[in-house]
Amino acid sequence: MADNLDKEQTTKRPSTWLAALARSGLGIQGKFLLLITAVIIAAVFGFSWFFIHHERTVVTEALLKRAKSLATNLAYNSQYGVLARDARGLSKLASGIAREEDIVYAMVIDKDGAVLGHSLKSAVGKKTHIPFEMIGIVKDSECGRCHKPPQNHLIHVMMPVETVKHEISREDLLLPDDEASDAGDARSARSNVKVERIGKAVVGVSLLSMERMMASAKAAVAMIGLGIGCAAVIAVFLMTKAFVIPIQRLVQATERIASGDLGHTVEVHGNDELTELARSFNSMVTDLRGYHEEVENYSRTLEDKVQERTSDLEEINKTLRDTQAQLIQASKMAAMGQFGAGVAHELNQPLAGISGYTDLLLLKMDPDSAEYRYAKKIEDQCTRMTKIVGNLRTFARQSKFEYAETDVNQPIDDALMLLGEQLRSHNIKLRRELAPGLPKVLGDANQLEQVFLNLITNAKDAMESKGGGTLTIISRASDTANFVEVLVADTGMGMDISTMADIFNPFFTTKDVGKGTGLGLSISLGILEDHGGRIEVHSAKGEGTAFRISLPGINEPPCWELVDCSGGCGLSKEECPAFKNGKAHSCWEEVTKRLRRKGDPLPPNCRVCSVYKRKAIKPLHECWKFDGVPVK
Amino acid sequence: MSGDVLVVDDESIVRDFFKDIAKSLGGRVDTAEDGDIAVEKCRHRHYDIVFMDMRMPNMNGLEACRSILSIDPRTKVVMMSGFSEERLMDEAIRCGAICKISKPFELRSILELIASAIPGSRSGGGGSTDGPFCLLLSL
Numbered sequence: 001m002a003d004n005l006d007k008e009q010t011t012k013r014p015s016t017w018l019a020a021l022a023r024s025g026l027g028i029q030g031k032f033l034l035l036i037t038a039v040i041i042a043a044v045f046g047f048s049w050f051f052i053h054h055e056r057t058v059v060t061e062a063l064l065k066r067a068k069s070l071a072t073n074l075a076y077n078s079q080y081g082v083l084a085r086d087a088r089g090l091s092k093l094a095s096g097i098a099r100e101e102d103i104v105y106a107m108v109i110d111k112d113g114a115v116l117g118h119s120l121k122s123a124v125g126k127k128t129h130i131p132f133e134m135i136g137i138v139k140d141s142e143c144g145r146c147h148k149p150p151q152n153h154l155i156h157v158m159m160p161v162e163t164v165k166h167e168i169s170r171e172d173l174l175l176p177d178d179e180a181s182d183a184g185d186a187r188s189a190r191s192n193v194k195v196e197r198i199g200k201a202v203v204g205v206s207l208l209s210m211e212r213m214m215a216s217a218k219a220a221v222a223m224i225g226l227g228i229g230c231a232a233v234i235a236v237f238l239m240t241k242a243f244v245i246p247i248q249r250l251v252q253a254t255e256r257i258a259s260g261d262l263g264h265t266v267e268v269h270g271n272d273e274l275t276e277l278a279r280s281f282n283s284m285v286t287d288l289r290g291y292h293e294e295v296e297n298y299s300r301t302l303e304d305k306v307q308e309r310t311s312d313l314e315e316i317n318k319t320l321r322d323t324q325a326q327l328i329q330a331s332k333m334a335a336m337g338q339f340g341a342g343v344a345h346e347l348n349q350p351l352a353g354i355s356g357y358t359d360l361l362l363l364k365m366d367p368d369s370a371e372y373r374y375a376k377k378i379e380d381q382c383t384r385m386t387k388i389v390g391n392l393r394t395f396a397r398q399s400k401f402e403y404a405e406t407d408v409n410q411p412i413d414d415a416l417m418l419l420g421e422q423l424r425s426h427n428i429k430l431r432r433e434l435a436p437g438l439p440k441v442l443g444d445a446n447q448l449e450q451v452f453l454n455l456i457t458n459a460k461d462a463m464e465s466k467g468g469g470t471l472t473i474i475s476r477a478s479d480t481a482n483f484v485e486v487l488v489a490d491t492g493m494g495m496d497i498s499t500m501a502d503i504f505n506p507f508f509t510t511k512d513v514g515k516g517t518g519l520g521l522s523i524s525l526g527i528l529e530d531h532g533g534r535i536e537v538h539s540a541k542g543e544g545t546a547f548r549i550s551l552p553g554i555n556e557p558p559c560w561e562l563v564d565c566s567g568g569c570g571l572s573k574e575e576c577p578a579f580k581n582g583k584a585h586s587c588w589e590e591v592t593k594r595l596r597r598k599g600d601p602l603p604p605n606c607r608v609c610s611v612y613k614r615k616a617i618k619p620l621h622e623c624w625k626f627d628g629v630p631v632k
Numbered sequence: 633m634s635g636d637v638l639v640v641d642d643e644s645i646v647r648d649f650f651k652d653i654a655k656s657l658g659g660r661v662d663t664a665e666d667g668d669i670a671v672e673k674c675r676h677r678h679y680d681i682v683f684m685d686m687r688m689p690n691m692n693g694l695e696a697c698r699s700i701l702s703i704d705p706r707t708k709v710v711m712m713s714g715f716s717e718e719r720l721m722d723e724a725i726r727c728g729a730i731c732k733i734s735k736p737f738e739l740r741s742i743l744e745l746i747a748s749a750i751p752g753s754r755s756g757g758g759g760s761t762d763g764p765f766c767l768l769l770s771l
Binding site for chain 2: 349
């Protein structure tokens with residue numbers, strides 16, 4: 001507001017109409033055009049007026065000069081005519097003068113104003129009332145005093161007709177003295193020659209043709225002025241256009257840029273101030289675009305970063321969920337293990353008694369007697385019970401992983417021992433083909449047993465609803481003898497592809513509530529991966545399911561690394577002898593020996609460091625190729 | 633030859649089994665219900681072989697084994713276990729126990745252990761020195 005007022009005050013001073021023009025709604029071109037046109041019109045008008053006025057003065061002066069010389073001429077020639085009062089001669093002279101251009105009339109009058117000769121013969125003899133002393137140029141308006149309207153812009157040029165009087169004899173000439181003195185001429189007095197005015201020659205000049213000429217000159221000047229004015233206006237128009245178009249382009253560009261089109265630039269031609277302005281405008285837009293892109297880039301990378309972090313978090317979350325699932329399973333197993341351990345211990349005591357007394361009985365009996373046979377039956381059952389309790393004991397050690405050279409057939413048999421009765425009671429036939437002399441694998445027998453327990457339990461559950469079936473367990477060495485392959489197949493319900501895709505996910509189960517935890521296969525997969533092995537599933541809906549397991553043999557170079565030694569012995573991967581040998585068992589002893597040999601005390605937290613986790617450092621399919629028999 | 637064998641177990645069936653083996657063969661064994669009693673008994677006389685359960689109230693088998701060996705280093709201690717206390721068992725072996733057996737055990741292995749532990753029972757070869765356990769073994 002205050003700013004506006006200031007502006008008004010400052011602009012008011014130079015000129016209010018300029019301020020009004022500035023405030024008007026006209027564009028720059030309009031303002032320019034208006035101003036320049038006004039100036040041109042004023043200039044043309046001024047110039048025309050000056051030109052016409054000057055021309056008129058010059059022409060009038062020339063006309064009057066001519067008229068004057070004609071009148072002088074007439075006066076000179078009329079001397080004798082006047083003296084002789086020769087009307088005819090004077091009229092002839094006058095007529096000759098009047099024939100000249102622009103001369104309306106010519107006449108000679110005598111002292112008394114009587115017309116002695118006139119170009120118009122009828123006027124001869126008439127009397128005029130022009131004062132005799134009136135000499136020179138008399139404008140028509142002077143006549144207007146007596147005559148009515150002034151006619152034809154007449155100018156009357158009057159010249160005296162004089163005669164020279166020589167004073168030879170006053171008497172001879174019969175002229176009064178007083179008249180001679182009236183002439184009052186010093187020259188005449190001195191030389192005794194008197195110039196006497198005896199009449200007047202009058203020439204009437206008309207300004208009409210001059211006026212006509214002026215009128216045509218005015219028209220010409222007006223035409224020229226108009227032409228010049230138009231040309232000037234067009235020139236100004238074009239000139240302002242040349243100014244305004246780049247400015248308009250700049251304005252349009254500004255609007256487009258303001259609306260967000262940063263790719264727009266102004267075309268630049270030439271080398272004047274406006275193109276300079278356009279150039280700096282373009283460079284400003286380029287800078288702006290740069291900044292804009294920078295900001296956009298930044299926000300984009302920010303988005304990417306957020307996305308990256310989100311996916312990282314999701315992955316971590318998944319790992320966490322998996323780990324949690326495994327932890328749940330591990331704690332379950334630990335609880336079951338404790339329970340199993342308690343049962344095993346309690347059962348072992350009476351079992352020791354039964355088995356011991358049976359042995360004692362057998363010692364005392366006659367081997368051929370019926371009693372001996374009975375006691376032998378008891379001994380067989382005791383042996384079986386001992387094995388079952390032993391398995392329970394093995395299972396109880398679940399949470400303690402001990403990697404050792406293991407024959408895969410052993411955990412398979414242990415699992416079958418635990419579940420054999422269940423299979424029989426569910427009318428499931430067992431086809432067991434375990435190849436002898438398999439390559440040893442570096443593994444934890446308890447964990448592997450859990451894998452087979454899970455697979456056999458699943459097979460049993462799948463066949464239960466069909467009222468029975470056949471469980472096939474085959475173990476064999478691979479063709480290269482570096483891998484052990486195990487096939488666990490059932491003739492149960494089978495499953496479709498979408499189910500197959502989910503079975504290794506934690507908490508996925510198709511079993512009834514309370515029957516399955518959904519953890520078995522996920523745990524099994526984890527265990528097999530820890531062993532550097534892999535598991536495959538093949539299934540046909542309604543026909544059955546087969547799992548194929550491959551485990552690397554002890555001679556196969558390990559494709560894992562020791563990432564964490566939970567023993568807390570403080571040794572790095574390079575220092576750990578178990579890792580160096582590619583074996584983890586008996587690590588404890590080696591470490592202790594080494595430390596003791598060096599005379600160092602044992603690290604306070606050092607426990608058996610064979611409890612460790614392995615992580616595949618290469619994708620499994622790169623480590624070894626699966627070359628087992630195709631599963632139908 | 634009676635009194636050369638001490639059986640330490642909190643389970644009566646195990647103690648009874650050892651007693652009955654001895655009785656049926658005309659011999660006899662001493663028994664103890666826990667480590668304390670066993671150590672006390674070892675203070676008063678020498679046992680050629682001690683069957684020691686690992687898990688017992690008051691004093692466990694490992695401590696009892698150590699104490700007995702410190703009192704009477706000539707005693708042969710056999711550790712018994714009904715459950716996998718392998719660390720303790722290994723430690724006992726390091727401390728001087730001659731071997732470990734897990735329950736339920738076979739009669740034959742026990743008889744062999746006793747025979748190998750009692751002086752002259754087998755290696756002596758003489759008939760006069762044959763104790764009841766040797767007779768049993770000959771069956």
